[in-house]
Amino acid sequence: MGIDRRFALGAVPAVAVAGGLAATLLLGGTSTSVSAQSGAQMTTEQRDTATSLQGAFMKIADTVGPATVFITVKTDLPGGNLMFSPFGGGEAPGDDSGSPFGGDPFAPGAPFRRSQPNSPGGRTVTNSGSGVIVRPDGYILTNDHVVARAKNGMVTVQMSDGTEYIGKIYRDQRSDLAVVKITAGKPLPFVSFADSSRLRVGQWAIAIGSPFGEQNTMTAGIVSALNRKSSIGNGGDARYYPELIQTDASINPGNSGGPLLNIDGQMIGVNVAIESPSGTSSGIGFAIPANTAKSIMTQLIEKGKVVRGSLGIVPQDIPVKVRQKFGTDQGAYVFQVRPDTPAEKAGIVAGDVITQFNTTKITNEVTLRDAISTSAPGSTATIQVLRLGGKTAKVAAILTGQNEEVAAAPAPVPIPRRSNSLGFDPRPLTSELASTLRLPPSSKGLVVFAVTPGSPAADAELAQGMVITAVDNKTVNTVPALNAAIAAVKSGDVITFSVLLRDPDGGKPSQAVVNITIP
The missing domain is CATH 2.40.10.120 (Thrombin, subunit H)
Structure with a gap:
């Protein structure tokens, strides 16, 4: 603002301490001094x-x-x-302090x-x-x-x-x-x-x-x-x-x-x-x-x-617009899963909600981060997760000592725009595109070629270069399948896209989720 x-x-x-200490009142723009001597005397x-x-x-x-x-x-x-x-x-020019x-x-x-x-x-x-x-x-x-x-x-x-x-x-x-x-x-x-x-x-x-x-x-x-x-x-x-x-x-x-x-x-x-x-x-x-x-x-x-334990995820509080899908606001939402991490190896996926970590009840992002960081690297954590549709799962993860990170947004890909009803242009992921995006050749899904500013997709932070792999936990590899999945969701409801985020250094992609409200 x-x-x-x-x-x-x-x-x-x-x-101000109650009982006759000097104060200033602003009434209708007029400053009026009130002291102990002009009002009631201070009692013992x-x-x-x-x-x-x-x-x-x-x-x-x-x-x-x-x-x-x-x-x-x-x-x-x-x-x-x-x-x-x-x-x-x-910061001053040249200041790298x-x-x-x-x-x-x-x-x-x-x-x-x-x-x-x-x-x-x-x-x-x-x-x-x-x-x-x-x-x-x-x-x-x-x-x-x-x-x-x-x-x-x-x-x-x-x-x-x-x-x-x-x-x-x-x-x-x-x-x-x-x-x-x-x-x-x-x-x-x-x-x-x-x-x-x-x-x-x-x-x-x-x-x-x-x-x-x-x-x-x-x-x-x-x-x-x-x-x-x-x-x-x-x-x-x-x-x-x-x-x-x-x-x-x-x-x-x-x-x-x-x-x-x-x-x-x-x-x-x-x-x-x-x-x-x-x-x-x-x-x-x-x-x-x-x-x-x-x-x-x-x-x-x-x-x-x-020394901190690490699970290899980016957690957040459960977004307001997806709480209805899970029927709760208690837990930590897994926004992103880094590749080759304890979370990925344990089967945790982006879009899960973690409700318990060992004996600690997880109510939000803070309680999960605290539980992870206070656990020793090399220890095994028992984790309770809630998934779309009300399914629950219990997984075991061996923690590492690496810090959790928030990955940088994928680099934009300069290509022509053409948008669907949510304001983005999906294209099938070919081997050539996978190579351009530094994704493994075996990657499947739909590449986000462009996002229209001000659209529902843009508001939800869907970005160029992301690869959509599933909609509400259902795999999609073609544009017609994606459009059908979008059309099946009522106006005002939320649709959850599972996406891959490319590693700028050419490493394995991370899992993440994007939640878009249907207009």
């Missing part, structure tokens, strides 16, 4: 409540402030006339950034962000995007008293979390984890960090929502945020990696991003839940890396 939904790190809420009970809350905030500042650190990262960039905004408003705060419309918050003068070999850029000490022996939790481009894998950590240490980093790009280890020679103040699974909307949320380099800044708000999700990038470069905490506590670029706390001073999340039209706080901030952060942190400390 013309709004730049740039993720930066989120907004200054006006928090109200004052005690306000004082108690104030004391809780002050205690958090005293205890968590010293455990929140300022991280600076030096990065060497190639030479050139580069300009950098300290607000992270976009990988900061996700740039042009992506839904990107995580960047660290605060300052550039150094040009040198003959290029330019040194100093990024800064926040971190939180989580163990007294010098382990610090932060965001991966804060430390991702550190020279020699080392960063500078400044304590609240100004003491500086050199820290070694251990990264996990996929979760956007990292651990920094410093050696202080003494026990350090640290923050304990809350159980983020018990969070409720409306609870206090307090952020501490270094927005725009202003160290140990503390702001307060509430938990605005739970289980927000986003992902940035594709394949091995992807960062995945499956269940973000949303808050209106004020966080800005530079808050990245700092703690989000409950009223008891326990960490409920790691601040990671805001959604904003300007790149600065607008009242919608996000944090990675403490339980997720603790799990990733433990693996980084114990193993130096995060």
